[in-house]
Amino acid sequence: MGPMASSRRDLAVRASVDQGLLSPAEPVVALLDTEGVRASAAALTSAFAAVTDAPVLHAFAVKACPLVPVLRLLHEAGLGAEVASPGELALARAAGIPPGHTVLDSPAKTPAELREALALGIAVNADNLQELARLDALIASAPTASPLGLRVNPQVGAGSIGALSTATATSKFGVALRDEGARETVVRAFLDRPRLTRLHIHTGSQGVPLALMAEGVGETYALAEEINRAAGRQQIDTLDIGGGLPVDFGSDEETPTYAEYARLLADTVPGLFDGRYRLVTEFGRSLLAKHGTVLARVEYTKTSGGRAVAVTHAGVQLATRTVYAPESWPLRVLAYDAGGRPRTGDVTVQDVAGPACFAGDLLATGRALPLLRPGDVVAVPDTGAYYFAHHYAYNSLPRPAVHGFTADEDGGVTFTAVRDAQTLAEIVAESGGRHADALLRRTGRSAG
Numbered sequence: 001m002g003p004m005a006s007s008r009r010d011l012a013v014r015a016s017v018d019q020g021l022l023s024p025a026e027p028v029v030a031l032l033d034t035e036g037v038r039a040s041a042a043a044l045t046s047a048f049a050a051v052t053d054a055p056v057l058h059a060f061a062v063k064a065c066p067l068v069p070v071l072r073l074l075h076e077a078g079l080g081a082e083v084a085s086p087g088e089l090a091l092a093r094a095a096g097i098p099p100g101h102t103v104l105d106s107p108a109k110t111p112a113e114l115r116e117a118l119a120l121g122i123a124v125n126a127d128n129l130q131e132l133a134r135l136d137a138l139i140a141s142a143p144t145a146s147p148l149g150l151r152v153n154p155q156v157g158a159g160s161i162g163a164l165s166t167a168t169a170t171s172k173f174g175v176a177l178r179d180e181g182a183r184e185t186v187v188r189a190f191l192d193r194p195r196l197t198r199l200h201i202h203t204g205s206q207g208v209p210l211a212l213m214a215e216g217v218g219e220t221y222a223l224a225e226e227i228n229r230a231a232g233r234q235q236i237d238t239l240d241i242g243g244g245l246p247v248d249f250g251s252d253e254e255t256p257t258y259a260e261y262a263r264l265l266a267d268t269v270p271g272l273f274d275g276r277y278r279l280v281t282e283f284g285r286s287l288l289a290k291h292g293t294v295l296a297r298v299e300y301t302k303t304s305g306g307r308a309v310a311v312t313h314a315g316v317q318l319a320t321r322t323v324y325a326p327e328s329w330p331l332r333v334l335a336y337d338a339g340g341r342p343r344t345g346d347v348t349v350q351d352v353a354g355p356a357c358f359a360g361d362l363l364a365t366g367r368a369l370p371l372l373r374p375g376d377v378v379a380v381p382d383t384g385a386y387y388f389a390h391h392y393a394y395n396s397l398p399r400p401a402v403h404g405f406t407a408d409e410d411g412g413v414t415f416t417a418v419r420d421a422q423t424l425a426e427i428v429a430e431s432g433g434r435h436a437d438a439l440l441r442r443t444g445r446s447a448g
């Protein structure tokens with residue numbers, strides 16, 4: 001066995017400086033711990049294999065880390081992909097994920113998107129009854145191998161982050177089962193459509209307690225049983241239980257674990273695992289978050305109103321949620337010296353600021369850290385999902401490079417390019433550079 005995750009991170013920070021990945025010219029980079037990603041994929045697979053012999057497709061929620069090499073790595077580890085847009089589907093296809101391992105969920109699928117998915121044979125979970133009617137028409141004109149399902153919302157309630165709770169009374173997702181007459185309508189919709197064989201639920205992400213996730217799955221299982229009884233056959237053969245396992249952003253612990261969740265499901269919804277249903281999961285954050293780290297150089301330090309402030313190159317462009325909603329999305333900040341060695345010694349209360357031109361661009365406020373100096377390195381761990389892969393183009397700050405890394409027993413670190421840094425030419429091109437004169441031309445009827 002090689003070094004532990006936190007030691008691998010320390011080695012990678014040091015090696016990033018030594019090997020010139022992080023430099024005054026390239027003051028921010030993102031790292032992905034390849035071994036860690038593999039370990040999480042294996043933990044997920046074995047957690048479910050320990051509680052059921054039923055076939056399980058673990059479809060990685062692409063939105064959590066939409067990077068082709070990551071999807072390819074997960075594919076090699078036996079996982080599939082959950083996609084929710086034409087872009088995400090294109091990424092999954094570019095990674096070589098086969099249609100049979102791909103699931104399309106999205107609340108706003110266009111007819112063209114549906115047609116493509118049906119032509120490819122990708123599983124489609126309809127979000128609502130209008131979409132089911134649309135699917136009826138498409139299937140009537142072009143037969144498909146796609147398994148078809150319906151997303152339901154059992155309205156079991158919210159977790160601690162409202163924006164990420166998808167099973168509330170008024171959520172925009174799925175068919176709200178507790179609304180008047182809705183349950184009967186859903187059962188009827190299945191009986192009218194023998195091709196409809198799946199139910200889908202995703203109770204929410206980060207902040208939703210395991211017990212609430214299990215309750216949502218239990219409600220969905222009960223509905224499947226009800227539909228199958230009414231149909232007089234096993235019409236529903238697959239339950240897609242979504243993702244949402246929360247991540248501990250406060251330490252290097254990986255809690256809760258997939259094994260805990262799988263055991264909780266086995267205890268609370270035993271019928272789920274007795275072999276009558278195939279299963280699909282859609283975990284995102286819990287597979288990647290712990291394995292990503294942003295490194296940024298400290299450009300300047302100052303005091304302001306008596307408070308020490310370190311101005312770094314990591315801010316709102318990489319940690320958008322943290323900067324705009326710091327109470328819901330706190331991140332750790334780790335201090336290293338200019339050589340990439342952990343800074344030790346007396347701590348001072350400091351703000352760690354990003355590079356963007358607005359006052360709120362702070363990664364951390366009032367954080368006790370060894371006093372940072374210009375040229376030092378800050379590492380922001382737990383950013384492998386929904387952070388550096390979700391660039392926000394404020395101030396035209398470039399998307400940073402992403403490097404995968406592995407560390408061997410002797411402490412040697414090998415990096416490999418996952419995504420190149422965005423170039424200035426690309427920024428200009430994506431900002432209308434080709435149309436520089438577009439607003440100068442007078443077209444149509446003029447007043448003169």
Ligand SMILES: *Cc1c(COP(=O)(O)O)cnc(C)c1O
Binds near residue numbers: 204205
């Ligand atoms: C976002 C999402 C997921 C993944 O959620 P995580 O919290 O990242 O595990 C899974 N399924 C659906 C439908 C989603 O919208």
